[in-house]
Amino acid sequence: MIALVLAALRARPGRALALLLLTVAAVAAAVAGPVFLAAADRSTIADEVAHATPFELTLQARDTIDLWQERSRTFEKVGPQLVSGPGLTPVFSAEFGAYLDGPTGGGGTRLTFREGVCAHLRMVEGRCPAGTGEVVLSRATAARFGIHNGQPVVEHESVVTRDGPAPTGPPATLAVVGIFEIGDPSDRYWADQHYFDPTQGGDDAFRVGEPVFTSRGTVEALRHHNELQKVDALLDPATLTPARLAAVRATMSAVRARAEQSPIPIGSGQNQIQLGTGLPDLLDRIDADRAGVREVVPLAAIPLVVLAWMVLLLAAGAATDARRGEVALLKLRGTGRAGRWWLVLGESALAVLVGAPLGYLVGYAVVAATARLLLPGAGPVTLSGHALGWAAIGVLGAVGVTLLAQRRPFAAPVAELLRQVPSRGGGWRGQALEAVLYPLAVAAVVQLRANPGPLTGVALFAPGLVVLAVALLAARLAGPVIGAIGRRAMRRGRLGVALGALRLARRAGAARLLALLVIAVAQLCFAVTAAGVAQRATADRAAVELGAARVLTVLPLPRTDLLRAVRTADPTGRYAMAAATVPAVNDGDPPTLAVDATRLARVTTWLPEFGPLTAAQAADRLRPKGGFDPILVRGPSIGVEATATDVPAERQPHLVVHLAPVAGGPSQPADLGVLVPGRHRYSASIADCPGGCRLVGIEVALSASTDVDLVLHGLYQGDPATPIDAGLVQPGRWRAPAPGAATTVPTLTPGPDGLAVSLRLGGLKADPWIMPTYGVYPLPVVTAGPLTGDVLGGPDATPQRVRTAGTLAVLPQLGRRGVLVDLEYAERTARDSGTAVEPQVLLAADAPDGLVDKLRQAGLTVVGSKTDADRVRYLQRQGPATGLRFHLLAGALAILLALGGLALVATVDRRTGGQLRALWVQGVPRPTLAAANRYGYTGLVLAALLLGPLAAGAAWLLTGRSIPLFADRAQTVPLPGWPAWPLLAAGWAAAGLVLLGSALVAARISAAELDDGGRD
Helix, strand or coil, rough: HHHHHHHHHHHHHHHHHHHHHHHHHHHHHHHHHHHHHHHHHHHHHHHHHHHHHHHHHHEEEEEEECCCCCCCCCHHHHHHHHHCCCCEEHHHHHHHEEEEEEEEEEEEEEEHHHHHHHHCCCCEEEECCCCEEEEEEEEEHHHHHHHCCCEEEEEEEEEEEECEEEEEEEEEEEEEEEECCCCCCCCCHHCCCCEEEEEEEEECCCCCCEEEEHHHHHHHHHCCCEEEEEEEEEHHHHHHCCCHHHHHHHHHHHHHHHHHCCCCCCCCCCCCCEEEEEHHHHHHHHHHHHHHHHHHHHHHHHHHHHCCCCCHHHHHHHHHCCCHHHHHHHHHHCCHHHHHHHEEEEEEEHHHHHHHHHHHHHHHHHHHHHHHHHHHCCCCCCCCCCHHHHHHHHHHHHHHHHHHHHHHHHHHHHHHCCCCCCCCCCCHHHHHHHHHHHHHHHHHHHHHHCCCCCCCCCHHHHHHHHHHHHHHHHHHHHHHHHHHHHHHHHHHHCCHHHHHHHHHHHHHHHHHHHHHHHHHHHHHHHHHHHHHHHHHHHHHHHHHHHHEEEEEEECEHHHHHHHHHHHCCCCCCEEEEEEECHHHHHHCCCCEEECHHHHHHCCCCCCCCCCCCCCCHHHHHHCCCCCCCCCCECCCCEEEEEEEEEECCCCCEEEEEEEEEECCCCCCCEEECCEEEEEEEEEECCCCCHHHHHHEEEEEEEECCCCEEEEEEEEEEECCEEECCCCCCCCCEEEEECCCCCCCCCEEEEECCEEEECCCCCCCCCCCEEEEEEECCCCCEEEECCCCCEEECCCCEEEEEEEEEEECCEECCEEECEEEHHHHHHCCCCCCECCCEEEEEEEEECCCCCCHHHEEEECCCEEEEEEHHHHHHHHCCCHCCCCCCCHHHHHHHHHHHHHHHHHHHHHHHHHCHHHHHHHCCCEEEEEEHHHHHHHHHHHHHHHHHHHHEEEEEEEEHHHHHHHCCCCCCCCCCCCCCCCCCHHHHHHHHHHHHHHHHHHHHHHHHHHCCHHHCCCC
């Protein structure tokens, strides 16, 4: 028997080679998915690590040592042991607030020892400190104090006062032995200390400029009462691999357990250990990425494997049909069933066994070849055994479909086997399979749409089942439709079309080939659709999250200075817009962003999905015309004439006027003195208003809670006193602050004699204010999402009344829940000209290159820059987006499998009995027969090119919105329903050109029987 099988292989090497290649394809398809998943894991981890903050790669233990109570090195010994573990490198540091006296003045700084610091400093003058009493300064610090290398410097312990750092205690003289620069402030060594970024971090006692580095002995020798000690355990990014993620989480748990058993208690006070790390957030993002890949990749991997099996089934079936006569002769000669199975299956089984290991290698090779393009950061794809289980599934499937294809000839009678054209009927088994398939597809779609969570179970098969259902339905209808086309063509005398159609209609393999082509085209179209929708959704999300093409982060500065600097650098208002966060005052308040609304329409990225308002309309609603102008004070003094009643002398309430310089800078109080009963004029000099000041408000400062009634008759400036038009008798010109937990709201009543103010101060927690109304009040806002109440935080973190001027579905930077307010109008409601919170400058896409330099010249210090392209790049490397790239790979492989199916059918056609040659002998012209072949193959391909996009469209329409596009599943704007049509058309056209070209080649191969009569 073995000799006969080998002889058959020698006689028909083409068939065996075709089965071998298709087995290779089936196993490679089964292996490609898990190999891609492993590479995608490495790629997403590498990208998340690249975008991680230093805090997310650090385990930190810290303790503020109260040296009045204890002076020991307990934490210095215990700390590194607490945060130890695989891949962790502990770095100890100790620092305290110091005050340096230099030639150009004194100021606060941090005297810091950090283990191994010299290896990370670039000394531009001198050397690193070695002995006690030696320090090194940064260039900025040296210039700040006017200190040169080699000079002595006087140091004091620093205390934090209301006016900033101040010296205390006896002086100490230190030697400056070097000046340094920092090569890379983002180096992992600096961890989350923000030594060179004063915009971040807490501990105001220590956050005063760049540190002054010294030795551990110097820190111990100098007098100070509090010392901040830290151990930063730096995590080696190479530790974060798929196999070690669980171990990293176990290390964090072990650190917590050791801290609970340490001799120093855990807490937030002095002489207590505080643990901190952002590593859990990083690990959670990595887990979300990996989960997203595992949801998305099977959606393409499973149909790809099924398609490979279908091609193999088609190949094995075609080979079996070609051996029908052999099986009939074996039956006539009385060969037993086992012998017949051995002789017929031997060729196929040998091809499958040889092709399986080759397919395993090819699967790895395909992923390795595409990983460089599709999976940046994945590293080399090396051969391993982790995909052997999937390869076994591919092999078992190949063996199963081969056995299935061989079954019918063994069951058919000899007379049936001797027919030149096999029966076209699919039998009841095929109909039963379809009867099960359609309900299963419906159930999968229902489960997918009903379950908003991760894709599991039969939901993973939903897109493939929809495509398969459409393809099998098309195959079921193909025979009758093609036959009708042939008969119609015959009646019209179009012999070539008629012969091609009738020949296909009489062959069961044509329907199977059509189903295969439809699935291949549909898989590619579905992949292009998913990738195109994801591309549009990613661009939309990046546009929303940044709010503009580029966003600059700047160092904190007064809000008025931020506005003035941006307007100075871009006087046209075309390219730059100032923005800052407005602090919340109540739990549950939506995030609020203050923007320069005069530039909103020209700078921000405004999508149609935002809602019914355009950017220009939103800007108009944020800055309505009308309202009151600011009250300006220009004289060297200010006075208030007021009548106070029922004022207890022992309470001594003060009347304080607050002014904000028009030229910028912090607001200043002018204490007018103690209120006394009766009508009096109170006055005070103004120190810093050379260009004029804006009246912010009037405060009644109380030493204790009491009730006060007074009438403000007028405001005056200068000497002699000149009345200020303050509108005290005008309704609405003055207002009380919005109610809050810490304030009592005065009652204001304008009258002919002035503004009556009634203060009922029971339970007072803060001194009451009255404020002039500037512009419009309540403050107009544009909201997204629900807004409960009419009070929100102002830029000075005090409550402000607001009114909703417009409602949108989405807001720039804020997404589906948030509030936009005009920065200038909001500033007019504030009690101070304080520091902007999280200040930033938004730039338009066409902003000129030199604009950033102009912003710096205008007084802004730019410390960060983000672009929408950077955000898009990050989102496109998350898990779901990475998985969608596998869909494109699977679509391309599906088209290759379809090409293999076409070539196989053409080869079998060339060998099946010389049907075309017989017609030629009977007088049909050869060009007509060749045209019939072309019409048959190109007709199948054209039908697949029409039905494939329909199948893909149905699958996307039913399942597409359930496919995760982002790891966090966030949806800032409604997802686009379909991709941009040029992208889809390009993918469809590429597939069409390849398949039509292959159809013409297949037609030429099949027509070769006119020359050789079916010989190999």
